[in-house]
Amino acid sequence: MLKLNLHNYFLRHLQVMLYSLGQLWRTPAATTMTVLVIGIALALPAGLYVLLKNVEQVSSQWEEASQISLFLHHDTPDQRGKQLAEQLLTWPDINTVHYQSAKDSLAEFRQLSGLDSLLDTLPDNPLPPVIIIQPEAGQHENEALHSLLDRLQSMQEVELAKLDMEWLQRLRSINEAGERGISILAILLSLSVLLVIGNTIRLAILNRQTEIRVIKLVGGTNAFVRRPFLYTGFWYGLLGGAIAWLTLLLTLLFISGPVNRLAALYDSQFTLNWLGGQMFIALPLFGLVLGVLGAWLAVGRHLNEIEPT
Amino acid sequence: MIRFSEVYKRYPNQHEALSGLSFELDKGEMAFLTGHSGAGKSTLLKLIALIERSSHGQVWVNNQNLTRLTKWKVPYYRRKIGLVFQDHNLLHDRTVFDNVALPLIIAGENHREIGRRVRAALDKVGLLGKERSLPIALSGGEQQRVGIARAVVNRPPVLLADEPTGNLDPDLSQEIMHLFEQFNQVGVTVFIASHDLELINRMSHRQIKLNQGRLA
Incomplete structure (x- = not known):
């Protein structure tokens, strides 16, 4: 008997679920508009989140490439510089070193800057010899890196030890700010989705006041009256989430060409990762939760007001 | 009573x-x-x-x-309690069958039982042939009989x-x-x-x- 009741119960839920979908299907224009609003509202924070994750991924690649430039005193002889470089190579927290004499530096600068004739007018080489150090992998945590930097700085021959990472820290701060901004945006847009669904359901309730009164007259409980509206919210949310996913897919497909070309120009292995699988679950699920919640709030507010008279 | x-x-x-x-x-x-x-x-x-x-x-x-x-x-x-009203209180976007079935659906009856009892109630009020009609297509007297069928369907x-x-x-x-x-x-x-x-x-x-x- 209980089994039969349970069976009836699920069957009824399934019926209401399909009935709600059918109702939406019968008003395609209104449904499409609502679903699009929800979809766009969800796609925006999701898209920004994907973008942010990609920036994080790129910056972590760059972090691997963080290097220290050791500018030696001007008058350090080449021999001493090379010796120093070899000495540094034995340090456990240094991976590779590259010694670049003042002459090499000038040659490189000449090649890169194209200021040939101007450089020729200089009386002597203004550039110092440099040792470029690649820290050992795993030494990228701020503290370890800074201790290494301090030790290098305190060496007698070293004029300046510069960690080429400040820009990375700036990027990271920008990322962090972006993350918070996106969180707030996501919260606000979720709220607006909630309101859109709530308002749509409210109108549906007002349109069906007569029906609700009749249902209550023949013994319908609040739960029975509420159910189709909750499933309407469910469908709005689910379809909105699916639209958001599709919007994300198309947008990223649209920009992936140029982005990958850009990455290739920088000689990077980077390809745009759009978190498709994760978003495929997350967006519809999130939309669905918002949909049911919005419907619940709307029905809760109006259900008690509509009583048979 | x-x-x-x-x-x-x-x-x-x-x-x-x-x-x-x-x-x-x-x-x-x-x-x-x-x-x-x-x-x-x-x-x-x-x-x-x-x-x-x-x-x-x-x-x-x-x-x-x-x-x-x-x-x-x-x-x-x-x-x-079976209720019958002067203005019938029927749902005009649903068929006669669905209107009469409403109290049974609310009570959670199973599909077969609903069909059986709705047809019995419609038979009782003499509207067995109008199951698939919409209330709007019926005369005033017929609409009232649909209302009565709905009122008595769950006995x-x-x-x-x-x-x-x-x-x-x-x-x-x-x-x-x-x-x-x-x-x-x-x-x-x-x-x-x-x-x-x-x-x-x-x-x-x-x-x-x-x-x-x-x-x-």
């Missing part, structure tokens, strides 16, 4: 619809509730259907004290009707009243508010007459 004991109903605008009303209806009885407009007929039926609650006094239906019934128990109570022990023949011509009214008699003959307590005295007087059932919220 239905018992009123010193029942008062006062509306917020100070209008007193019922003043100290007491009467009793036996199980299986059929009675008419008469009186001119504004005498309190509708209010009385609304108290039985728990659409309104009394300001004072007790209402008992089927050994249940309605004054003590909590709000969330009201739906389950209403499933044991309630009490059937209430508020001016069920109000919009019908004399022949159809007679037909509808006969239908109510048939339900009464199988044991249903029937209580009908009507001001069609000519018709009522031709039928030999008890009459409860109201005048300004009291028994007249």
